[in-house]
Amino acid sequence: MASDKGVAIVLMGVSGSGKSTVGAMLVNVINGRFLDADDYHPQSNKEKMQKGIPLSDEDRIPWLETLRDVLRVGLLNGETIILGCSALHKRYREILRSADPDYIPGSYLCVVKFVLLDVAAEVLAARLEKRAAEGNHFMPAKLLQSQLALLQIEEDEGIMKVDASLEPQAIKIDESSRSNSMCGTTEYMAPEILLSKGHNKDADWWSVGILLTEWGVHPPFTHPNRKKLQEKIINEKVKLPPRLSSESHSLLKGSKCRFELELGVAELGLQSASRTHRDNDKLPERLRGCATIEDRGLYQMGFTPISRVTQDVRQVKYSREDLWCYVELRLPRII
Numbered sequence: 587m588a589s590d591k592g593v594a595i596v597l598m599g600v601s602g603s604g605k606s607t608v609g610a611m612l613v614n615v616i617n618g619r620f621l622d623a624d625d626y627h628p629q630s631n632k633e634k635m636q637k638g639i640p641l642s643d644e645d646r647i648p649w650l651e652t653l654r655d656v657l658r659v660g661l662l663n664g665e666t667i668i669l670g671c672s673a674l675h676k677r678y679r680e681i682l683r684s685a686d687p688d689y690i691p692g693s694y695l696c697v698v699k700f701v702l703l704d705v706a707a708e709v710l711a712a713r714l715e716k717r718a719a720e721g722n723h724f725m726p727a728k729l730l731q732s733q734l735a736l737l738q739i740e741e742d743e744g745i746m747k748v749d750a751s752l753e754p755q756a757i758k759i760d761e762s763s764r765s766n767s768m769c770g771t772t773e774y775m776a777p778e779i780l781l782s783k784g785h786n787k788d789a790d791w792w793s794v795g796i797l798l799t800e801w802g803v804h805p806p807f808t809h810p811n812r813k814k815l816q817e818k819i820i821n822e823k824v825k826l827p828p829r830l831s832s833e834s835h836s837l838l839k840g841s842k843c844r845f846e847l848e849l850g851v852a853e854l855g856l857q858s859a860s861r862t863h864r865d866n867d868k869l870p871e872r873l874r875g876c877a878t879i880e881d882r883g884l885y886q887m888g889f890t891p892i893s894r895v896t897q898d899v900r901q902v903k904y905s906r907e908d909l910w911c912y913v914e915l916r917l918p919r920i921i
C-alpha cells in the first residue's frame with residue numbers, strides 16, 4: 587500500500603555543507619535512520635577524490651544506483667531514512683527518486699524528498715580547510731569549486747532550501763517552509779501558487795476544497811483559456827449554491843476554513859485516499875469502484891494529486907449523491 591511506504595529525506599549539497607553533521611542531528615529528533623552516502627563509495631572513488639580529481643558520471647552513477655537500491659529496501663519497509671548525499675545534479679537526484687517504486691520520472695512527486703543545505707562558498711572553503719588540516723577526511727578542499735560548478739537545482743523539483751551556514755543547532759528544517767515549486771493542474775491551484783508568492787500546505791487545502799466543490803456542485807473555476815482561468819482563480823471568490831443539503835453545507839464549512847465556502851479539509855483527507863482499498867468493504871456496493879482513485883505513483887508527502895482523483899471520479903461517473911456519500915464516509919479522517 588502506498589500509505590505504508592516510508593519516506594526518505596536526502597540532505598544534499600556540496601562537500602562541507604554539513605550533510606553528515608545535520609543528518610546526525612536530525613535522526614535524533616525524528617524517528618529515522620541516517621545513511622551517509624560517503625560510506626557507499628567504492629574505494630576507487632575515494633582514492634580519486636583524495637588525489638583531487640572530481641568524480642565523473644561513470645564514477646557516480648553506479649554509486650547512486652547502489653544508494654537507490656538501499657533506499658528502496660528501506661522505503662518498502664516503511665522506514666524514515668535520512669540520507670546525506672551530494673546529489674548535485676538533477677540526473678543524480680532522478681536516480682535516487684527512482685528508489686520509490688511508483689516514481690514517474692520527471693514528475694518529482696515522490697517519497698524521496700530533497701533538502702539543499704545552502705552555504706556560502708567562503709564558509710564552505712573555511713570549513714573544508716579546517717577539516718583537511720585536522721586530517722580526518724579524504725575529500726580535499728580543492729575539489730570544492732568543481733562541486734559548486736555542478737550543483738544545480740530546478741524550481742520544479744520543489745527542493746527545500748535551508749540556510750546551513752548557521753551554527754548546526756540554529757539550522758531549521760521545517761516541513762512547512764515555503765516552496766516555490768509550481769506543478770499541477772491549473773484548475774486546482776491556489777492563487778498563491780499562480781502568483782508565485784510561495785506556498786505551504788494551505789495550498790493543498792485549497793485544492794481539496796476545489797475538488798469537493800467539483801464533486802458536490804460543479805467545478806468552481808473553469809475557462810478554456812489557461813490565462814483567463816488563472817485570472818479567475820486569483821480574482822474571483824467561490825460561491826456555494828444554496829441548493830446543497832445542510833449536511834453538505836456543514837461539511838463545506840468545516841472548522842479549518844480557507845476560502846468563502848471555506849472547505850475545511852486537511853491534508854489527511856488526501857492521505858486517506860490511499861487507504862481506499864482497505865476501506866472498500868465499508869463502502870456501499872455501488873461505490874467500491876472508487877478504489878481507482880488510488881495511484882501510488884502520485885504521492886508527495888501523502889499528497890494525492892487532485893487532478894488524478896477527479897479524473898477517476900469523472901471516469902466512473904458517479905452521481906452527486908454517490909460522491910457525497912463517499913466524501914462523508916471519509917469525513918472522520920478528513921477533518
Ligand SMILES: Nc1ncnc2c1ncn2[C@@H]1O[C@H](COP(=O)(O)OP(=O)(O)OP(=O)(O)O)[C@@H](O)[C@H]1O
Nearest residue numbers: 600601602603604605606607713717725752753754
Ligand atoms: N553548521 C555548521 N557550522 C559550522 N561548522 C559546520 C557546520 N556543519 C558542518 N560543519 C563542519 O564542516 C565540516 C564538514 O561538515 P560535514 O562533514 O557535516 O559536511 P558534509 O556535507 O557531510 O561534507 P562531505 O560531503 O565532504 O562529507 C565538518 O568539519 C563539520 O564539523
Ligand SMILES: O=C(O)[C@H](O)[C@@H](O)[C@H](O)[C@H](O)CO
Nearest residue numbers: 600601602624641672673725
Ligand atoms: O558527488 C560527489 O562528488 C561526491 O559525493 C562528493 O560530494 C563526496 O562524496 C563528498 O563530498 C566527500 O565528502
